Amino acid sequence: MNYTFDFSSIGSYLPVLFNGILVTIELMAVGATFGVALGIFCAWARALGPIWLKPIVAGYVELIRNTPFLIQLFFIFFGLPSIGIQLTEMQGAMLTMVINLGAYSCEIVRAGIQATTKGQFEAGWSLGMTRFETFRYVVLIPSLQRIWPALSSQIVLVMLGSAVVSQIAAEDLSFAANFIQSRNFRAFEIYFLATAIYLALAITLRQLLRGLGWWLFPRKATR
Amino acid sequence: MSLIEITEVKKRFGDNEVLKGINIDVAAAEVIAIIGKSGSGKSTLLRCINGLETIDEGSITVAGAQLLPDEIHLKALRLKVGMIFQQFNLFPHLTAGRNVMLSQMVVKKVTEKDAEAMARNMLDRVGLGHKFDAYQEELSGGQQQRVAIARALAMQPMALLCDEITSALDPELVNEVLAVVKELAKEGMTLLMVTHEMRFAREVCSRVVFMHQGRVHEIGPPEEVFANPKTPELNQFLGVTEH
Amino acid sequence: MTEFSTWDILRNLLLATRSTIQLSLATFLFGGIVGLILLFMRTGKRRALRRFAWGYVELFQGTPLLMQLFIVFFGISLVGLNVPPWLAAGLALTLWTSAFLSEIWRGCVEAIAKGQWEASSSLGMGYFQQMRWVVLPQAFKIAIPPTVGFSVIIVKGTAVTSIIGFVELSKAGTIVTNATFQPFVVYGFVALIYFALCFPLSMSSQFLERKLNVAHRNH
Numbered sequence: 151m152n153y154t155f156d157f158s159s160i161g162s163y164l165p166v167l168f169n170g171i172l173v174t175i176e177l178m179a180v181g182a183t184f185g186v187a188l189g190i191f192c193a194w195a196r197a198l199g200p201i202w203l204k205p206i207v208a209g210y211v212e213l214i215r216n217t218p219f220l221i222q223l224f225f226i227f228f229g230l231p232s233i234g235i236q237l238t239e240m241q242g243a244m245l246t247m248v249i250n251l252g253a254y255s256c257e258i259v260r261a262g263i264q265a266t267t268k269g270q271f272e273a274g275w276s277l278g279m280t281r282f283e284t285f286r287y288v289v290l291i292p293s294l295q296r297i298w299p300a301l302s303s304q305i306v307l308v309m310l311g312s313a314v315v316s317q318i319a320a321e322d323l324s325f326a327a328n329f330i331q332s333r334n335f336r337a338f339e340i341y342f343l344a345t346a347i348y349l350a351l352a353i354t355l356r357q358l359l360r361g362l363g364w365w366l367f368p369r370k371a372t373r
Numbered sequence: 374m375s376l377i378e379i380t381e382v383k384k385r386f387g388d389n390e391v392l393k394g395i396n397i398d399v400a401a402a403e404v405i406a407i408i409g410k411s412g413s414g415k416s417t418l419l420r421c422i423n424g425l426e427t428i429d430e431g432s433i434t435v436a437g438a439q440l441l442p443d444e445i446h447l448k449a450l451r452l453k454v455g456m457i458f459q460q461f462n463l464f465p466h467l468t469a470g471r472n473v474m475l476s477q478m479v480v481k482k483v484t485e486k487d488a489e490a491m492a493r494n495m496l497d498r499v500g501l502g503h504k505f506d507a508y509q510e511e512l513s514g515g516q517q518q519r520v521a522i523a524r525a526l527a528m529q530p531m532a533l534l535c536d537e538i539t540s541a542l543d544p545e546l547v548n549e550v551l552a553v554v555k556e557l558a559k560e561g562m563t564l565l566m567v568t569h570e571m572r573f574a575r576e577v578c579s580r581v582v583f584m585h586q587g588r589v590h591e592i593g594p595p596e597e598v599f600a601n602p603k604t605p606e607l608n609q610f611l612g613v614t615e616h
Numbered sequence: 617m618t619e620f621s622t623w624d625i626l627r628n629l630l631l632a633t634r635s636t637i638q639l640s641l642a643t644f645l646f647g648g649i650v651g652l653i654l655l656f657m658r659t660g661k662r663r664a665l666r667r668f669a670w671g672y673v674e675l676f677q678g679t680p681l682l683m684q685l686f687i688v689f690f691g692i693s694l695v696g697l698n699v700p701p702w703l704a705a706g707l708a709l710t711l712w713t714s715a716f717l718s719e720i721w722r723g724c725v726e727a728i729a730k731g732q733w734e735a736s737s738s739l740g741m742g743y744f745q746q747m748r749w750v751v752l753p754q755a756f757k758i759a760i761p762p763t764v765g766f767s768v769i770i771v772k773g774t775a776v777t778s779i780i781g782f783v784e785l786s787k788a789g790t791i792v793t794n795a796t797f798q799p800f801v802v803y804g805f806v807a808l809i810y811f812a813l814c815f816p817l818s819m820s821s822q823f824l825e826r827k828l829n830v831a832h833r834n835h
Contacts, residue, residue, distance in 0.1 A: 216772075218772040218773075218774075218786065222807070224789070275424075276451055277476035278448050279479055288475075291466045292464075311680065314680075327686075337690040341687050342687060345679045345684070348678075369465070
């Protein structure tokens with residue numbers, strides 16, 4: 151093998167790399183927040199919502215979970231303009247991530263809701279709370295606590311999956327890596343470095359989410 | 374006029390007719406024990422009174438207002454009639470104090486300050502004022518049930534429905550809960566209790582209802598019902614249970 | 617400019633779907649074999665092997681599939697070999713799949729009660745025999761629903777290989793879109809075809825879970 155590794159050539163491109171990291175983090179933060187919010191709403195709709203809403207949400211969830219993220223991305227970014235909806239790269243990337251995470255977190259949160267004992271609902275109703283008040287104040291938080299590890303894993307998975315948004319020229323970390331290697335022809339080194347950075351991001355995110363879980367749910371999970 | 378009027382109530386689950394025409398009138402400050410074998414419909418009847426189960430025929434009236442299955446009527450009903458469950462059903466993510474405060478703030482739109490004052494008051498009343506900040510796992514079964522009673526009392530109901538509230542407790546914890554109920558009865562709270570505690574029923578209740586296969590088989594003051602059972606079914610039931 | 621009919625579009629997409637299916641099957645097979653090896657390492661007695669398997673799983677689960685694909689693709693060409701996209705795709709997907717499958721199966725093995733291990737070892741069985749005759753047969757049943765569920769993830773994962781030029785369904789979608797300028801229709805069809813491939817697998821996984829769960833409870 152006549153290849154000498156040369157990581158120093160990346161040096162002049164560090165700002166590009168750094169910017170890409172920031173964009174990946176930004177995509178993650180926005181995607182996770184709105185994606186989980188959408189997921190909670192959909193989980194409520196599927197588990198406790200009005201009858202007419204259930205098949206709509208079910209259709210959305212099954213569609214997203216049975217198609218690749220890349221195709222969802224292309225459909226939203228390339229396909230929607232032909233019916234009049236124009237999006238920037240970042241908007242397209244964020245929207246797709248929210249819609250994608252929304253479907254997966256819906257199922258995860260729904261499992262948490264369905265693990266709630268009927269007695270909790272009945273206690274809430276007997277105290278005069280409406281069905282929605284009972285969901286909001288009694289059921290939601292323990293449900294989230296139950297599924298927090300699974301939800302955290304899914305968020306990390308979506309973050310890692312976000313690497314493909316570079317395909318619609320959203321300037322995330324993988325886009326930066328592509329850019330740099332097209333300039334300095336050191337593909338292996340830059341992808342290696344980018345992968346290491348993604349790994350660091352994933353580990354950090356996992357720890358952050360675990361800490362967030364401790365802060366949000368200070369008590370041990372019970373039925 | 375009675376506080377709670379149950380007239381010709383029928384209820385079926387699928388093919389199974391669980392309540393076959395129940396007629397009971399409950400006056401204010403009455404303490405009624407409902408006894409009978411499992412499957413006789415006791416719990417179902419109780420759960421119909423606060424709308425957790427819908428009735429198929431008949432009517433239930435509480436304080437003059439008829440029980441109708443829509444959300445508005447149900448909510449109004451549940452403000453008048455509280456329920457205590459066999460499994461306590463405390464909210465695990467909240468302290469005892471906040472358990473008692475929650476529905477006051479959410480349902481009755483009471484301010485947090487007032488809700489907290491009421492909560493401390495009610496917890497004191499059941500003997501658990503010092504456990505305001507305790508979570509469910511720090512409380513014994515008897516304490517949890519007493520918190521559940523405080524929680525229901527904080528809504529200032531006219532009547533309390535008690536669905537086998539001591540059945541899930543270890544024997545040594547039963548008395549602390551029954552003591553609280555006894556106090557409530559003395560203070561004039563209207564109580565409907567599905568219970569297996571015959572001694573308690575005899576001491577505290579004004580009337581005993583014996584249910585059998587979905588009907589009220591016998592009804593009367595405890596001295597009569599326990600001492601002179603009129604029907605063979607009640608006789609057999611009393612023979613099997615301690616009384 | 618040539619006019620493309622809907623059938624033209626669909627036909628090209630369906631032809632490329634064969635590659636998607638072939639890649640998915642190959643990945644499942646080889647990923648399963650490597651995953652099984654990892655499973656034995658991860659649950660075995662040798663600490664070094666356990667650590668290696670743990671590190672392997674952390675690495676492949678903690679980095680994007682896209683990056684893994686690029687590293688395999690560009691890494692192999694470093695060695696001077698000319699690597700066709702299908703080979704890089706198959707290799708990267710196999711390694712990635714093996715990490716996830718081994719974790720899924722590890723969960724199933726660990727769900728087998730300790731008593732089974734103790735009983736079989738007191739009958740004189742060694743580690744491999746315990747796995748082969750006692751633990752794996754029981755873990756197998758529990759493993760079926762999540763494994764079928766993961767096959768859906770494999771099919772979706774093949775989409776990423778389009779980025780290094782492997783012509784499967786997604787790549788065909790891009791090619792056809794560039795020719796017809798109808799991204800809404802083309803990617804719409806692509807999504808529907810993936811859905812047609814994945815939805816039955818998803819439903820089977822849920823069905824199997826219900827069916828096998830019930831059986832499990834009756835024991």
